[in-house]
Amino acid sequence: MSSAVPSHEQSSPPSDFDTTGATQDSLQSTKRPIRKNDRHLFQNPFPLQISKEEPLKGFFLPITIASFLQYLFQSFSSLIPFRKPPLPPYEGVLVGESGCVWILQDGKAQVDRALRWEQEFKRKSTIALEAGLTHALGLGLWRGGFFGKATLSRGEPTWWKRMARDGQSTEGESLAARRRAMRTAQRRNVPQPPSEPKSTTSMSSFSDGYDSLVSTPYAEGLGWGVLTVDPERYQLTPEEAFFLAYGLGILAVKESEEGDILEPCELWSKLRSHPNALTFASQLVGPEIMTTSKLSSEFAVRYAAYHYYRSQGWVVKSGIKFGTDYVLYRRGPIFRHSDYAVVVVPSVSDTAHRDTLPDIPARTWVWALSVNRVCAQVNKRVLLCHVVVPSDITRKELADPTCIKRFAIWDVCIGRWVPEKTRD
Amino acid sequence: MVPSCCRCRGNSDEPMTSIAECFRVLDSRRPGTARFQRTVSKGSPTHLDKAADMELEEETEAEGIDYRCLLRGNQTALVRGTKDFAPDGSERQNSALVESRNALYQVLREERRASKRTLSEAIWHHHSKTAEVTLHRGTHFQVIGTTVDKTLRLLPEEALFMLERNALTLRYLGGIVSVQHGYNLLLDDAGMSMNVYQIYAYLKRLGYIVLRSRPKPTVPQYHSPVMAVVQYARDFIIRWMRWLFGHWLSPTWPLVKLRTCRLAGDIYKQLQVVPRVSISSVSRPVSTSTLPFIVFDVYKPRTGFRKSNPGPPNFRVVAQRASDGLPDYNLLRNLFDHTEEGVQLKVGIVDGGNVSFLSLYEPKPSPF
Numbered sequence: 122m123s124s125a126v127p128s129h130e131q132s133s134p135p136s137d138f139d140t141t142g143a144t145q146d147s148l149q150s151t152k153r154p155i156r157k158n159d160r161h162l163f164q165n166p167f168p169l170q171i172s173k174e175e176p177l178k179g180f181f182l183p184i185t186i187a188s189f190l191q192y193l194f195q196s197f198s199s200l201i202p203f204r205k206p207p208l209p210p211y212e213g214v215l216v217g218e219s220g221c222v223w224i225l226q227d228g229k230a231q232v233d234r235a236l237r238w239e240q241e242f243k244r245k246s247t248i249a250l251e252a253g254l255t256h257a258l259g260l261g262l263w264r265g266g267f268f269g270k271a272t273l274s275r276g277e278p279t280w281w282k283r284m285a286r287d288g289q290s291t292e293g294e295s296l297a298a299r300r301r302a303m304r305t306a307q308r309r310n311v312p313q314p315p316s317e318p319k320s321t322t323s324m325s326s327f328s329d330g331y332d333s334l335v336s337t338p339y340a341e342g343l344g345w346g347v348l349t350v351d352p353e354r355y356q357l358t359p360e361e362a363f364f365l366a367y368g369l370g371i372l373a374v375k376e377s378e379e380g381d382i383l384e385p386c387e388l389w390s391k392l393r394s395h396p397n398a399l400t401f402a403s404q405l406v407g408p409e410i411m412t413t414s415k416l417s418s419e420f421a422v423r424y425a426a427y428h429y430y431r432s433q434g435w436v437v438k439s440g441i442k443f444g445t446d447y448v449l450y451r452r453g454p455i456f457r458h459s460d461y462a463v464v465v466v467p468s469v470s471d472t473a474h475r476d477t478l479p480d481i482p483a484r485t486w487v488w489a490l491s492v493n494r495v496c497a498q499v500n501k502r503v504l505l506c507h508v509v510v511p512s513d514i515t516r517k518e519l520a521d522p523t524c525i526k527r528f529a530i531w532d533v534c535i536g537r538w539v540p541e542k543t544r545d
Numbered sequence: 546m547v548p549s550c551c552r553c554r555g556n557s558d559e560p561m562t563s564i565a566e567c568f569r570v571l572d573s574r575r576p577g578t579a580r581f582q583r584t585v586s587k588g589s590p591t592h593l594d595k596a597a598d599m600e601l602e603e604e605t606e607a608e609g610i611d612y613r614c615l616l617r618g619n620q621t622a623l624v625r626g627t628k629d630f631a632p633d634g635s636e637r638q639n640s641a642l643v644e645s646r647n648a649l650y651q652v653l654r655e656e657r658r659a660s661k662r663t664l665s666e667a668i669w670h671h672h673s674k675t676a677e678v679t680l681h682r683g684t685h686f687q688v689i690g691t692t693v694d695k696t697l698r699l700l701p702e703e704a705l706f707m708l709e710r711n712a713l714t715l716r717y718l719g720g721i722v723s724v725q726h727g728y729n730l731l732l733d734d735a736g737m738s739m740n741v742y743q744i745y746a747y748l749k750r751l752g753y754i755v756l757r758s759r760p761k762p763t764v765p766q767y768h769s770p771v772m773a774v775v776q777y778a779r780d781f782i783i784r785w786m787r788w789l790f791g792h793w794l795s796p797t798w799p800l801v802k803l804r805t806c807r808l809a810g811d812i813y814k815q816l817q818v819v820p821r822v823s824i825s826s827v828s829r830p831v832s833t834s835t836l837p838f839i840v841f842d843v844y845k846p847r848t849g850f851r852k853s854n855p856g857p858p859n860f861r862v863v864a865q866r867a868s869d870g871l872p873d874y875n876l877l878r879n880l881f882d883h884t885e886e887g888v889q890l891k892v893g894i895v896d897g898g899n900v901s902f903l904s905l906y907e908p909k910p911s912p913f
Contacts, residue, residue, distance in 0.1 A: 171809045242803050368816055370799025385798045425819050432816035434912045451912040461910060468874030486894040487867045490901055502908070507874045509822055522798070531822040532910075533877065538891050538902035540751055543860075544845060 163453060166434065168211070168265030168371060170245040208382070210235035210246045211262065211372045213362060220359035220392045220420075222374055224259045224269070238371075246371060259355020267436050267453045268365060269357035276454065281351040293455075358439060359392045359420065360427040367522055368428065389522045393420040416467035417483065422508045425525040426465045429506075437463075443499065444492050446506075461504045462496045463532075468507040470529075493535050503535045659711040667699060669717040674736060676704040676715060683712050688754045688850060700757065701731040702745045709746070741839050741864040744893035747900045748843055748862070754850060758840040758861060822878075836876070839864045843891075860889050867896035881907065 165171055212231065213222035225231070239245050247265035262268040263277050271278035279292040286295075357365070357372075365372035366388060373382040376391070383391065416422050423446065430437045436450040440462050448459035466484075489503075496503050509529040518524045632638070666680035678690065678697040689703045699707070707713035708727045715722040722730060732739050748755050801815040842858035844850065861884055872880070884890050890905045 166809055167812065169803070169812075171812070244803055367798050368800045369812075370801065370803065428816070429819040429821075432813060432819065434813065449910070449912075466871075466874070470874070484871050485868055486865050486871065486892070486903075487896070489871060489903060490867075490894065493903065504908070504910070505871075507822075507877075509874060526818045529820050529822040531874070531878070532908075533881075534906050534908045536904045536906065538904040540748060540753065540902060544752060 162264050163455065165247055165265040167369060168247045168262050168268065168365070169369070170247060170265075207238045207241045208234050209366075209371045209373045210238045211365065212382075213357065213372055213374050214378055215374060215376050215391065216356070220362075222269075222357040222359070222362035222372075223272075224262070224355040224357070225375075225378065226259075226355075262355065262357070262365075267438065267450070267455075268361045269355055271353050272356050273353045278351070278353045278355060280353045360424050360437075363388060363392060363424060363522070364428060364431060368431070385522055386520070389420075390520060392424075393519075416469070416510060419467060419519070421519055421522075421524060422467040422510065422528070423465050424522075425508050425528045426463065426506045426530065428525060429530045430463070435461075440464075443496050443501065445496070445503065448501065449504075458499070459501060461534075462492075462501045463504045463506050464492065466505050466507045468509050468531075469512050470509045489535055493537060497537060504532045505535060506530060506532045657711055663712055664714060665707070665712060666714045666716065667704060669704070669715055669722065669730065671717070671730070674701055674731075674733075675699060676701075685710075685712055688756075688852065691852070701737045702742050705731045705742060706746055706749055737839070740866050740895040743895050743898070744862065744864050744900055745841065747893075748841070752846045754844040754846060754855075755862075756842045756844075756855065756858075758842050836879075838869075840880075841893075857885050857888055860891050862891045862893050862902075865892055865894050867894050877905075881905075 210231075212225045212234075214225055215221075216223050235246060247261040259269060259271060260277055263270070267276070270276050271280065273280035274283075274292075275294055279290075279294060283290045283292050283295050362372060362374055363385075366374055367385045374388050375382055427437050427447065430447070430449055436453050437447050438450065438454060438459070440446050440448040443462050445462040446465045447463040449461040449463060450459045451457065493503050507530070509531060511527055514524065514527060518527070661682075663683040665678060665682045665685075667676040667678045669676050676699040678686075678699060681697065685707055686697065689707065690697045690699050692698070704713065704715060705727050708715055708722070708724055715727060717730065728739070731737070732742055737745075745755055800818065801812050803812075806812045806815065841862045841864070842855070843860040843862050844855060845859045861880075863880065871877075880890060892903045892905065894901050894903065
């Protein structure tokens with residue numbers, strides 16, 4: 122698999138059998154207008170500021186020796202008992218039973234922590250440390266790889282701004298809402314509503330952003346009354362949180378705001394023991410052979426697929442809107458619609474033992490036809506991502522996040538075939 | 546089952562439950578009182594009021610169905626826009642309807658004829674589930690039939706297809722097999738079932754050449770024992786070292802040692818710990834004859850086709866029912882590994898009378 126530095130030009134689509142009928146032309150339009158001067162904000166594939174220098178061509182040997190020595194030194198320096206590694210710049214807390222993580226925003230302490238971490242690792246994270254924006258710390262995660270989303274917006278936390286401006290805001294969500302209202306009005310041949318907003322909210326000031334008080338029907342309905350503080354939080358899905366904590370090491374997850382930071386193994390077991398998931402332990406007792414039925418809601422399997430696609434350079438977001446597990450974006454949700462919709466299929470590699478209980482097929486061809494139709498309507502190709510788990514994997518191995526190294530991925534694309542069209 | 550495009554109202558304005566009932570009502574009613582309404586679909590004739598059509602359609606999409614229209618007591622019929630051929634009670638319309646209905650009955654009643662030049666003859670052997678061709682006429686045999694012991698043999702689907710096309714007189718136990726009898730006799734759920742036959746017939750009617758997939762000679766994978774031992778030893782040593790020193794040296798997390806990365810490419814390299822499956826990891830190839838379903842080799846129609854040496858097919862079509870589960874990973878890998886380059890793998894899915902097809906392919910997508 123290529124691990125080249127990501128380029129920012131539009132890459133050509135993968136050459137494969139074009140049987141879905143979706144042409145490249147239909148994928149041209151971007152989802153929402155990106156202001157030209159904002160593009161530079163989204164150039165990092167991860168919440169880190171990465172240099173774009175080309176690898177040095179000459180002096181190959183000295184450089185490898187230097188980096189090897191550096192690696193050794195750092196490995197041994199972590200052995201020094203009193204020297205604790207600095208805390209990661211982002212901190213989050215597990216929310217409820219869903220396994221989702223909310224980013225904690227404690228202002229100054231967070232800024233200090235981030236600075237300390239950056240000094241230690243000699244690498245800048247994308248925490249938005251600009252003055253006045255320290256309460257929107259999730260922004261750094263959105264801008265560096267589109268991890269997570271704000272709870273009351275489609276991506277960046279914009280709820281406060283939108284409510285404060287009540288219909289005049291230029292955020293993506295407000296533009297979309299106004300566009301939808303215009304279209305419905307046009308369809309019904311009704312004279313369009315005047316461009317001044319029908320203000321039903323009480324506004325104390327129209328000042329930009331965060332000093333105004335906000336009271337909206339939405340907030341009143343929730344019993345919030347007049348708000349002085351932005352109630353919006355920044356939320357990560359379990360896979361995203363684990364990837365940032367374990368893969369990149371820039372997120373620390375706590376179980377509660379006052380609690381201790383969870384080690385990756387602890388976080389892993391918490392995410393695997395989601396109440397809705399049928400964990401290995403609760404399955405029928407039988408010979409300790411892995412079968413696909415035991416893996417049906419195993420977090421390790423879903424996470425392995427997420428990790429694989431992220432490591433290949435895709436931006437992976439939730440695919441619930443299309444009936445799949447994930448969708449893959451080449452650069453991010455704000456640039457282009459996603460190209461692939463991924464369905465994770467846990468599989469067990471070839472084994473001499475056969476499952477004593479026949480697997481009830483969870484997914485039939487009817488399902489395959491319908492998910493393909495839904496995704497074809499939105500110009501996406503369906504990828505069946507088989508996460509191949511070795512049949513001899515043990516419960517103990519699954520309790521350790523490094524078990525994903527034993528998995529393998531094989532994906533197949535489903536498309537529609539119309540034999541009438543391919544006859545010649 | 547009434548098709549979803551039809552909303553016939555019966556005598557008491559209740560929706561019809563079967564086509565037969567529809568026709569019965571049409572026949573029995575006085576002309577002009579049958580309210581045979583069609584819902585407007587996107588492909589409707591263009592002379593309908595397009596704007597109204599679009600508006601109603603989108604409104605429905607946006608708001609959902611108004612279920613009051615479907616209540617039993619509700620007398621108002623579900624009218625959606627103006628119709629092409631709304632019943633207007635005229636005599637001209639009625640007589641046209643009657644004429645076309647009569648023509649339909651007439652055509653169904655006609656006796657089928659075949660010319661001697663195209664009619665072949667065969668005998669059905671039930672124990673071997675094949676037909677032995679005794680008289681050979683017409684062009685079907687260019688693409689149908691196999692020669693076994695100097696006799697031309699037909700598989701059940703081939704014989705039934707020719708029977709349907711009026712190109713074969715099939716004899717069994719002294720009598721001639723009718724089409725209806727043929728369906729009962731030749732198809733059985735164990736081998737060539739009704740479902741699989743429908744896929745076969747669908748593709749044949751389009752003009753494709755459809756043959757049963759022959760078991761391909763499997764290329765034996767040469768596993769060098771020496772390499773296997775070396776690989777195992779290497780893994781063992783690495784694991785052992787990691788166990789001994791793992792707790793002392795760098796921790797296993799985070800995966801990416803950010804201090805050692807200079808470029809994004811370095812980060813990606815360190816993240817790529819989940820491998821992609823390689824072909825050699827499939828240990829036991831399964832031949833097509835032991836697959837739990839039938840696979841067809843499908844060729845696009847071409848003039849120089851030779852049964853004896855057809856070459857690689859254009860498509861390989863796996864026959865499945867709509868209620869079947871997706872094949873598991875091992876089976877799917879087997880199918881792929883035994884499909885040569887240039888051959889596309891397709892799945893034919895039968896649901897009652899309908900056949901849909903899906904194609905399966907390996908895209909190897911990459912965002913760069």
